[in-house]
Amino acid sequence: MKKIIRITSILFMLSVLTGIQSCDELIDKQPLGDTEATFFTNQDAFDRGIQGIYAKITDWYWFHANDPIHDFWLLPGDDLTTRQANNFETFAALQPGNGHLNYYWSTAYQLVGRANTMLEKIEEVEEGVYTEENLKSYHKGEALFLRSLAFFRLWSYFGTGPVTLERIRQLGEATEQPKSSGTQMLDQAITDLQTAADLLPSEWEDKYIGRVTKDGAYGLLGKCLVTRACYGGGDTDYNAAITAFNNISSHVALTPHFGSNFDAMDENNEESLFEFQASNAPSTNNIWLGNDFNQQIGAMEAYWGFFNDAWSFWAHTPYVPTQKLREIYEEGDPRIAETFKENDGSNYNGWEFIKYTKRNKEGDNTSSLNNPRILRYADVLLLKAEAYLQTNKPGEALAAVNAIRQRARESVAEEDPVSAVPADLTSVSMQDIMDERMRELCGEEGHRFLDLKRWHKAGYINLAKWNVDDWGPSIREDFDFQGWFSDTQGDMLYPIPRDEMDLNPNMDQNNGY
Numbered sequence: 001m002k003k004i005i006r007i008t009s010i011l012f013m014l015s016v017l018t019g020i021q022s023c024d025e026l027i028d029k030q031p032l033g034d035t036e037a038t039f040f041t042n043q044d045a046f047d048r049g050i051q052g053i054y055a056k057i058t059d060w061y062w063f064h065a066n067d068p069i070h071d072f073w074l075l076p077g078d079d080l081t082t083r084q085a086n087n088f089e090t091f092a093a094l095q096p097g098n099g100h101l102n103y104y105w106s107t108a109y110q111l112v113g114r115a116n117t118m119l120e121k122i123e124e125v126e127e128g129v130y131t132e133e134n135l136k137s138y139h140k141g142e143a144l145f146l147r148s149l150a151f152f153r154l155w156s157y158f159g160t161g162p163v164t165l166e167r168i169r170q171l172g173e174a175t176e177q178p179k180s181s182g183t184q185m186l187d188q189a190i191t192d193l194q195t196a197a198d199l200l201p202s203e204w205e206d207k208y209i210g211r212v213t214k215d216g217a218y219g220l221l222g223k224c225l226v227t228r229a230c231y232g233g234g235d236t237d238y239n240a241a242i243t244a245f246n247n248i249s250s251h252v253a254l255t256p257h258f259g260s261n262f263d264a265m266d267e268n269n270e271e272s273l274f275e276f277q278a279s280n281a282p283s284t285n286n287i288w289l290g291n292d293f294n295q296q297i298g299a300m301e302a303y304w305g306f307f308n309d310a311w312s313f314w315a316h317t318p319y320v321p322t323q324k325l326r327e328i329y330e331e332g333d334p335r336i337a338e339t340f341k342e343n344d345g346s347n348y349n350g351w352e353f354i355k356y357t358k359r360n361k362e363g364d365n366t367s368s369l370n371n372p373r374i375l376r377y378a379d380v381l382l383l384k385a386e387a388y389l390q391t392n393k394p395g396e397a398l399a400a401v402n403a404i405r406q407r408a409r410e411s412v413a414e415e416d417p418v419s420a421v422p423a424d425l426t427s428v429s430m431q432d433i434m435d436e437r438m439r440e441l442c443g444e445e446g447h448r449f450l451d452l453k454r455w456h457k458a459g460y461i462n463l464a465k466w467n468v469d470d471w472g473p474s475i476r477e478d479f480d481f482q483g484w485f486s487d488t489q490g491d492m493l494y495p496i497p498r499d500e501m502d503l504n505p506n507m508d509q510n511n512g513y
Contacts, residue, residue, distance in 0.1 A: 040121050043130050049121065050139050053114045053146045054211075055292035055300070057276050059107040061372050063287050063303040063312060069100040070306055071319075072157075073446030078472045079325045080443055083317040083347060090476045091484035096498040096513055104157070105497045108150040109164070115147035116167045134201070141199030145212045145220070148192035149274075149374075152224055155185040156450050159493040159510060161500075163188050175503040186228055193221035202249060209268050210277040210371075218247045219273040219380045226383045229390070230454035238387040245384045248273075252377050254403065258411035258440075259338040261378075262355045264362035264370035273375040278302040280367060287312075287367045302372050304356045305365040307443075309347050312366040317347040322472030325442055326351065328435055330421045334411040335439060349475050353443055374445055378404055382437050389430060398428040401436055408439075430460050453492050464490065487512030 039045050060069065074080055075089040087094040122140050130136045154161045162177030163185050197217035204211050222244035229237035253270045260266040268275065279300045291298020305311075309318040321340040329336050343352035362369040385400035402424045409419045425432060434455065441447040456463045468479050485492065488511050495513035 040125070041129065043132060043135060046118075046122065046125070046130070046139055047135075049114075049118050050142050052292075053111060053118060053143060054277070056107065056111040056114055057146075058292035058300050059110075059290065060104065061276055061278070061302045062290065062299045063301070063305075063366055064103075064290070065288050066312060066314065067099075068303050068306060068313075069103055070303070072100050072104050073449070074306075074319055074443065077446065077448030077452060078470070079322060079438060079448045080319045080353065081322045081349075081472050081474045081476070082319050083349060083475055085476070085478070089474060090479045092478050092480045094484065094495065096495040096501060096509065098495075098497075101494055102497040102499050105154070105161075105500060108154050109161075111150045112147050112164055113168060115143040115150075116164065118143045119147075120167045137199045138201055141196040141217070142212055144192040144196040145200065145217050148189040148196065148220065148224070151185050151189040151192070152220070152227075155180075155183070155189070156227070156453075157494050158496060159491060160496070160507075161185060162504070162506075176506060177504060178506050179504075179508065183228055183231055183233075186224060186231075190221060190224050190228065193217050193224060197221060197244075197247070203251070210275065212274055215248045215252050216274040216375065218244045219375050219377070222380060222387075223375070223383055226387055227450070227454050229387070230458035230460075235391050238391050241387045242384060242391070245380055245387070248377075248380065254377055254381070254407045256407070256410065258335050258408060259359060261373055261376055262338070262370070263359040264368070265360045267371045271377045272373060273377060273380065275371040275373045275375075276302065278369045278371050280363070280369065285367070299367060301363060301367040302370055303366060304361065304368050304370065307353050307355075308357050308365060309345065310365040319353060319443075320349050320475075321351050321353050321442070322474070324470075324472045325438065328438055332419055332421045333408060333439070334419050335408050338411065339442065355443055372445070378407075378440050379437075379447065382433060382440065385428070386430070386433050389428060389433065394428060397433070398425060401425060401428050401433060404436055404440055434460070456490070456492070463492075484512070 040049075062068070071082075071086050071088045075082060075086055076091070082089055087098060088100075119140065122136060122143070125136065151163065160179050160181065163180045164177055165188070196212075197214055200212060200214045200217050202214050204213065222241040225233070225237045225241035225244060229235075229241065251270065252273065255261060255266070255269055255271045260269060261271055285299065287299045287301065289298035292300060303312075305313040306316065306319050326340065329339075338358065339355055340351050340353050341358075342350060344350065345352075356368075356370055356372075357365060360370070381400045381404055385397040388394070388397035388400065405422045405424060408422055412419055434451070437451055438448060452461070452463065455461045463481075463485060466481065468474060468481070471479065471481055473479070491511060493510045496507055496509050500507055501509060
């Protein structure tokens with residue numbers, strides 16, 4: 001069972017009361033509560049500050065007052081579709097004023113800001129404040145890992161943005177940051193992860209379950225390197241990714257059953273490298289209020305109502321598997337029963353996506369405590385297979401892909417015989433790896449869209465020739481990928497949010513907007 005992260009809000013709501021000068025006499029006023037100077041005086045305060053960085057991830061995954069932002073990363077790929085008019089699904093009219101774009105961007109930079117604040121405070125800490133051996137290094141590693149996650153995601157969707165590495169103290173500093181270019185933001189994520197991997201612990205005590213370890217840092221480092229390899233890094237980055245993946249410890253392994261990865265009763269298991277620790281306040285929790293601190297009021301849960309047309313997804317229609325996804329599995333693949341099922345409801349187009357809603361979800365789909373799995377070992381193994389294949393090691397690539405397929409065959413009920421499919425491959429191609437990633441990772445964390453983007457950049461596929469049928473197809477008649485693709489010159493980048501463009505004179509808008 002997960003450890004519910006308990007946070008206080010004091011770290012990021014500090015205020016300093018100054019003295020009041022009256023009658024030529026300075027009257028000292030004591031602060032009504034902790035100030036920044038008085039708060040960071042013990043190890044526990046630093047630990048709560050680090051937990052405050054983790055807590056910001058809530059803003060990506062919560063119910064969001066009946067306006068969840070998951071369409072931002074789930075709908076652009078060819079694995080999920082929806083009947084609702086959604087700009088991220090149809091690629092039509094996606095513009096800088098889109099609220100979900102602004103919310104995702106601002107959340108990422110708030111996370112970066114918290115990480116930078118804690119990195120500064122850790123460097124300033126006086127001798128003797130930390131009493132637990134190595135915890136200071138662990139905290140620095142956690143802050144760097146979480147900052148790298150934000151940078152990786154910002155770069156993946158927007159391609160640019162300020163690479164902010166220091167705490168911002170004044171409004172001008174916040175609104176006049178220079179934009180990055182090329183892979184600069186991704187490069188910084190890689191640099192952060194290389195340092196984080198050296199600093200983080202191999203494992204945490206049980207009371208700290210869910211906090212990132214060396215294995216998580218090496219996993220995300222390898223993922224970033226494989227991504228950069230597709231954008232010009234080539235063999236150098238592929239080889240560096242293999243090295244990072246090989247540093248992952250033997251404690252990490254595929255779970256015996258594929259479905260365990262989406263079960264609230266099997267969180268933080270041996271396959272998990274990093275996941276969002278969904279939790280709630282035990283008594284006065286209000287799902288309608290945003291809150292990434294445990295204040296007994298707002299939500300820190302995960303939301304899954306967009307998969308099963310929950311009441312809380314009112315006025316929308318659910319995200320459902322595309323025809324392409326349904327047809328990519330061999331008949332009898334046990335992963336099918338864990339991924340989608342028939343549903344003749346009027347909003348489903350015949351099929352329901354069930355990965356996170358089939359099994360124990362602990363709570364309802366509006367306030368589920370079922371953790372979103374951000375990075376798991378199956379993702380790493382298939383990225384490793386890609387790196388092996390692209391560096392002329394087909395035998396190692398084949399073994400990695402077949403490990404995924406073997407686990408798939410064995411993902412049956414205890415009383416059922418092991419499936420005969422998917423059988424082991426006798427050779428492996430890039431197309432085999434691409435197809436296996438779709439089967440294994442569909443509907444999770446936007447993996448599919450980011451895969452398609454980088455494979456196009458690497459020349460493994462040519463999205464310029466894809467039509468509506470290649471994209472799933474979408475069940476929306478207004479689907480317009482080719483119009484969007486040509487406007488952005490094949491970059492497939494989202495527009496820089498309007499708020500950033502209005503406030504930051506150093507930012508330029510992405511092509512096509």
